[in-house]
Amino acid sequence: MVAMENPHAHAPQGFIRKYIFSLDHKVIGIQYFFLALTAVFVGMFLSLLMRIHLVWPNAVLPLVGEIKPEAYLSLLTMHGTIMVFFVLTTAPQGGFGNYFLPIQIGAPDMAFPVLNMLSFWTTFVAFITILAAFFVSGGAPLHGWTGYPPLSAVQSTGPGEGLGADLWITSIAIFCIASLMGALNFITTTLDLRAKGMTLMRMPLTVWSWFITAILGLLAFGVLLSAGILLLMDRNLGTSFYVPLVVVNGQIMGHKGGSPLLWQHLFWFFGHPEVYIAILPGMGVASQVLSTFSRKPIFGYRAMVYAMLSIGFFGFMVWGHHMFMSGMSPYSAFAFSLLTMCIGVPSAIKTFNWLGTMWKGHIRFHTPMLYAIGFVSLFVSGGLSGPFLAQPVLDIQLHDTYFVVGHFHLIMGVAAIFGMFAATYYWFPKMFGRMMNESWGRIHFFITLAGTYAIFMPMHYLGLAGGTRRYSQYTEVAYLQKLMPLHQFMTYAAIITIAAQFIFVVNLFYSMFKGPKASDNPWEATTLEWTTATPPPHDNFGGVTPVVHHGPYEYGVPGAPKDYVMQTDPATVATH
Ligand code: HEM
Numbered sequence: 313m314v315a316m317e318n319p320h321a322h323a324p325q326g327f328i329r330k331y332i333f334s335l336d337h338k339v340i341g342i343q344y345f346f347l348a349l350t351a352v353f354v355g356m357f358l359s360l361l362m363r364i365h366l367v368w369p370n371a372v373l374p375l376v377g378e379i380k381p382e383a384y385l386s387l388l389t390m391h392g393t394i395m396v397f398f399v400l401t402t403a404p405q406g407g408f409g410n411y412f413l414p415i416q417i418g419a420p421d422m423a424f425p426v427l428n429m430l431s432f433w434t435t436f437v438a439f440i441t442i443l444a445a446f447f448v449s450g451g452a453p454l455h456g457w458t459g460y461p462p463l464s465a466v467q468s469t470g471p472g473e474g475l476g477a478d479l480w481i482t483s484i485a486i487f488c489i490a491s492l493m494g495a496l497n498f499i500t501t502t503l504d505l506r507a508k509g510m511t512l513m514r515m516p517l518t519v520w521s522w523f524i525t526a527i528l529g530l531l532a533f534g535v536l537l538s539a540g541i542l543l544l545m546d547r548n549l550g551t552s553f554y555v556p557l558v559v560v561n562g563q564i565m566g567h568k569g570g571s572p573l574l575w576q577h578l579f580w581f582f583g584h585p586e587v588y589i590a591i592l593p594g595m596g597v598a599s600q601v602l603s604t605f606s607r608k609p610i611f612g613y614r615a616m617v618y619a620m621l622s623i624g625f626f627g628f629m630v631w632g633h634h635m636f637m638s639g640m641s642p643y644s645a646f647a648f649s650l651l652t653m654c655i656g657v658p659s660a661i662k663t664f665n666w667l668g669t670m671w672k673g674h675i676r677f678h679t680p681m682l683y684a685i686g687f688v689s690l691f692v693s694g695g696l697s698g699p700f701l702a703q704p705v706l707d708i709q710l711h712d713t714y715f716v717v718g719h720f721h722l723i724m725g726v727a728a729i730f731g732m733f734a735a736t737y738y739w740f741p742k743m744f745g746r747m748m749n750e751s752w753g754r755i756h757f758f759i760t761l762a763g764t765y766a767i768f769m770p771m772h773y774l775g776l777a778g779g780t781r782r783y784s785q786y787t788e789v790a791y792l793q794k795l796m797p798l799h800q801f802m803t804y805a806a807i808i809t810i811a812a813q814f815i816f817v818v819n820l821f822y823s824m825f826k827g828p829k830a831s832d833n834p835w836e837a838t839t840l841e842w843t844t845a846t847p848p849p850h851d852n853f854g855g856v857t858p859v860v861h862h863g864p865y866e867y868g869v870p871g872a873p874k875d876y877v878m879q880t881d882p883a884t885v886a887t888h
Pocket residue numbers: 356359360362363388389391392393395396400455456457458717721724725726729767780781782783806809810
């Protein structure tokens with residue numbers, strides 16, 4: 313092909329078009345990545361303040377002062393919201409998906425580059441908006457990341473429920489718009505821009521995971537956006553979608569007839585798929601990395617695809633498991649419980665296949681591989697408590713205790729983060745042209761893995777012992793006194809784990825400038841991003857359109873000259 317015919321062949325000139333308002337999916341991916349990196353440090357800092365407050369409630373901290381109980385709730389709300397939206401939704405999909413989806417399917421860019429740029433900058437505005445909530449009068453809201461009314465729907469219910477809460481809801485609404493734009497782009501790109509020979513069943517599992525995540529996003533964020541707009545109206549325009557007759561401080565409010573449960577339904581109709589939006593890309597990355605570093609094809613490729621599809625499908629039918637305590641009919645609870653148990657099946661298939669992929673492989677224990685194994689470990693440890701929580705009878709005891717906090721941090725929080733770490737260590741050479749330091753990568757891995765278990769495992773015990781969540785002063789509760797040493801242990805573990813994250817950041821920035829130069833295919837992997845230059849040129853393949861002849865995980869192919877066959881290798885050996 314003549315370079316002139318390719319509209320993507322000309323790289324933009326000038327700093328602003330190249331790095332700020334860039335239309336290049338790779339630059340936009342890196343922008344998303346750094347936005348999420350900033351957000352995760354904000355979120356971690358807030359969790360550190362929470363953990364310190366929990367064990368030393370009267371401590372006067374430098375800069376922050378003494379944390380009052382209502383300030384604790386603000387920290388909690390902002391921590392959860394920033395982590396879920398601006399870290400777990402932003403980095404795996406907006407960051408890595410943007411950078412690698414087009415390259416892995418052999419496309420020169422996303423289908424709609426301008427829309428892509430808009431998605432990023434809209435997400436950025438959402439982030440600034442939520443941070444602004446800290447600085448307005450009354451401070452940040454205290455209604456938790458789930459924003460249940462009437463607390464979230466009436467301005468006078470507490471400090472932070474004024475302007476702070478408006479900013480919080482506005483930020484979420486803007487975030488939804490950005491995610492909807494992103495989802496359209498991902499779906500169109502996957503369906504329309506695949507290179508010749510890149511059939512659906514030859515797509516890397518990462519591409520499948522970003523594609524399915526985008527479909528979930530399209531269906532889920534639209535609902536949250538509408539729900540959020542109604543909440544803003546209840547707060548500011550006098551409507552009563554979510555507010556029944558309420559009395560605040562002895563005063564009857566003007567609302568009547570609304571249903572707080574309506575919000576819970578709408579929120580969790582979004583909220584449960586959201587946990588899969590967070591974890592699916594991690595599943596894709598784990599599959600990609602486990603196969604590459606075990607030097608074996610992924611075990612059961614088709615089963616992996618169908619498992620992700622069915623997780624996405626069932627993900628929309630189980631939201632009621634968050635509402636067993638809301639007074640729903642036992643028959644509905646039974647249905648939600650059963651459907652929730654169904655999701656265990658594809659999840660177990662995936663776990664079995666990851667283990668099957670490693671079984672008798674020639675495993676290379678590089679840092680990305682360690683993180684992928686860590687992902688599987690956390691996914692299982694966090695996942696096993698799911699079927700327990702899915703029993704309405706048990707959930708009556710466990711709901712709103714630390715058991716839940718332990719469960720969702722392991723499976724949704726840290727497992728997804730391990731997926732991102734695996735992705736960072738794996739793709740860093742391609743993105744920045746240099747290698748990250750392996751020894752520091754390993755040290756970072758072992759401290760983070762041990763630290764994570766030390767923080768979140770005791771939470772299960774705490775919950776079983778009746779330790780309620782979203783509460784700031786356990787030192788005042790007699791029956792929980794026995795558990796304070798455990799709280800202290802978790803706080804020390806959190807301090808060490810958070811400190812260890814600086815190893816990662818230093819490694820990241822140091823390697824970006826000083827790491828050894830990376831070759832085009834340092835891991836001897838097979839997918840398309842490893843066939844092009846490091847870092848890839850503006851149009852990804854330097855004016856050449858790749859043609860695909862093989863499936864994505866052809867390792868250890870009998871009769872092949874090397875132990876792997878690239879997807880673009882000519883079809884001389886019989887593979888998929
Ligand atoms: C450094 C690691 C982390 C620590 C030490 C930590 C600690 C905490 C603590 C102490 C709470 C409050 C529990 C309560 O009082 O009910 C909390 C809540 C929460 N965290 Fe984390 N967290 C960490 C990482 C994450 C990550 C990666 C996510 C991403 C999913 C996350 C999401 C949440 C959510 C959604 C809540 C609930 C907020 C709410 O109830 O509104 N956390 N975390």
